[in-house]
Amino acid sequence: MKFKQTLTVCAVAAALATLGAAQAQTVRIGNQGDALSMDPHSLNESLQLSVTGNVYEPLVTRGKELQLEPALATSWKQTSPNVWRFELRKGVTFHDGKPFTADDVLFSFARGSGDGSDMKSYTNDIKEVRKIDAHTVEFETKAPFPILPGVLSFFYIMSKQWSEENQATRPVDRRKGVENAASFRANGTGPFRLRERQPGVKSSFVRNGNYWGKIEGNVVNVEYTPIGNDSTRVAALLSGQVDVMEPVPVQDVARVNASGKAKVLQGPELRWIFLGMDQKRDELLNSSVKGKNPFKDKRVRQAFYQAIDINGIQKTVMRGAATPAALLVGPGINGFDPAMNTRLPYDTEAAKKLLAEAGYPNGFEVGMNCPNDRYVNDGAICQAVAANLARIGVKVNLQVETKGTYFPKVLKRDTSFYLLGWSPSTYDAHNVLNALIRCVDDKGSGQFNLGAYCNPKVDELTLKIQSETDQAKRNAMIKEAFTLHSNDVGHLPLHQQALAWGVANNVQLTQRADNQMPFRYISVR
Known part of the structure; x- marks a missing residue:
């Protein structure tokens, strides 16, 4: 089944009118984007995982302070260096009334590591998942994996029987445009059920x-509406048509706070924005350079890096709501070393010299892909980067588009130069090394290393980091791995963006640094 939906002005107006008629104990949320599917294994994107995480659950979850907490597993322990045993929660039912058992865990991990899954970077180091009894499972890893429980905190469990009955045994594949019942319907164990999906x-x-756990908030109904236009989204909050919206455009923060009707919750987000480059093809897809790939030359990558005026972007595009970064991790992530977080200097003359040394004294043309409704000011960031690169003779042919078409394209690696954001779901540097930096294979290593950067020494360190239990030794290896990656100019880090949620005065909720919004914490007074 294939489904295409165009969001029109009339559709937004109709949705907002519905929101205006909402009843008590209903919270109305407006977001710049939508979850692209209800399938929890189809897209490893934080917004999608935030939305579907209210319907589906992992074995181990995160609390308000991002601490690990039991979810569908009540306890876990290592029984040997490579084996973890999880005791499953009894008495849990899916939304259709069927019981949750070990069979659903085995099915979900087979599904999530199979064709079409976007969650392979969570499963690539798992050798086998075994059923011990109806409520006990074991995970055998390929090597010692002491952070496995944290890795599983965003891997959601589906019903084996429901998936089989609804021909949804394989994930929705966003790269191929393949849809199934899991795209539009959902049957989890979570605190909220999907009632309607448009x-x-x-x-x-x-x-x-019938939820097994405690729901702290008093909200009974949640109406979630994507509102891509910044001005429309702010107007909806200030007019009372929505109760919560995000992100608040940086230029409207003061206005919302002065309205007397709502406030802006701000804080650092565990997300870094960066640029990636195709370093694998012998010839770029969209470039004036024929017969070779300029991005294979470190001098070209470094020229691009040093041509970007990150402080100018911070000031004019982000209006101060971003922190320039030199790494793909930062404060709040285990393994971050502030001593390493020093960027190469912004220097257009040095960048021109590097390009000339690489054989491109007059620059060249290159295509660039960028979303305009996923990260804070993402389209404007790409426009600023393109303007910066023009100063060194590089003509960027920029394609800015909705994430609904952007992600399927870049996830197929149909790109030469792209912008991406990343929030490590494990809050550990290993997640970044494994998903973004490790050499790409078909098991999930480097699944989001879309430019196919590869350094075998970094891979070797990543595997050692995964197994090391001595924190000092582990951090030393993380530092070494990031030093190698930085010296290679494997990616172009930009900044850490800030959270900005607009919240009506009568709403209480929890803002987590990972930008997840659990409905069970929301109350309306």
């Missing part, structure tokens, strides 16, 4: 009356 227009959720 992709790109509105999704409705209702409190699960």
Whole structure:
């Protein structure tokens, strides 16, 4: 089944009108984007995982302070260096009433590591998942993996029987445009059920009356509406048509705070924005250079890096709501070393010299892909980068588009130069090394290393970091791995963006640094 939906002005107006008629104990959320699918294994993107994480659950979850907490597993322990045993929660049912058992865990991990899954970077170091009994499973890893419980905190469990009955045994493949019942329907164990799904227009959720755990908030209904236009989104909050919206455009923060109707919750986000370059093809897809790939030359990559005026972007595009970065991790992530977080200097003359040394004294043309509704001011950031690169003779043919078409394209690696954001789901540097920097294979290593950067020494260190339990030794290896990556100019780090949620005065919620928004913490007074 294939589904295409165009979000029109009329559709937004109709959705907002519905929101205006909402009842008490209903929270109305407006976001710049939508979850692209209800399938929890189809896209490893934080917004999608935030939305579907209210319907589906992992074995181990994160609390308000990002601490690990039991979810569908009540306890876990290592029984040997390579084996973890999880005791599953009894008495849990899926939303259709069927019981949750070990069979669902085995099925979900087979599904999530199979064709079409976007979650392979969570499963690539798992050798086998075994059923011990109906409520006990074992995970055998390929090597010692002491951080496995944290790795599993965003891997959601589906019902084996429901998936088989609805021909949804394989994930929705965003790269190929393949859809199935899991795209538009959902059957999890979580605190909220999916009531209605209109992709790109509105999704409705209702409190699960049979939920096994505690729901702290008083919200019964959640109306989630994507509102891509910044001005429309702010107007919806200030007029009372939505109760929560994000992100608040940086230029509107003061206005919202002065309205007397809502406030802006701000804080650092565990997300870094960076640029990637195709370093694998012998000839770039979209470039004036024929017969070779300029990005294979470190001098070209470094020229691009030093041509970017990151302080100018911070000041004019982000209006101060970003922190320039030199690494793909930062404060709040285990393994971050502030002593390493020093960028190469912004220097257009040095960049021109590097290009000339690499054989491009007059620059060249290159295509660039960028979303305009996923990260804070993402389209404007790419425009600023393109303007910066023009100063050294590089003509960027920029394609800015909605994430609904952007992600399927770049995830197929149909790009030469792209912008991406990353929030490590394990809050550990290993996640970045494994998903973004490690050499690409078909098991999930480097699954989001879309430019195919590869340094075997970094790979060797990544595997050692995964197994090391001595924190000092582990951090030393993380530092070495990031030093190698930085010296290679494997990616072009930009900045850490800030969270900005607009919240009506009568709403209480929890803002987590990973930008997840659990509905179960929301209350309306």
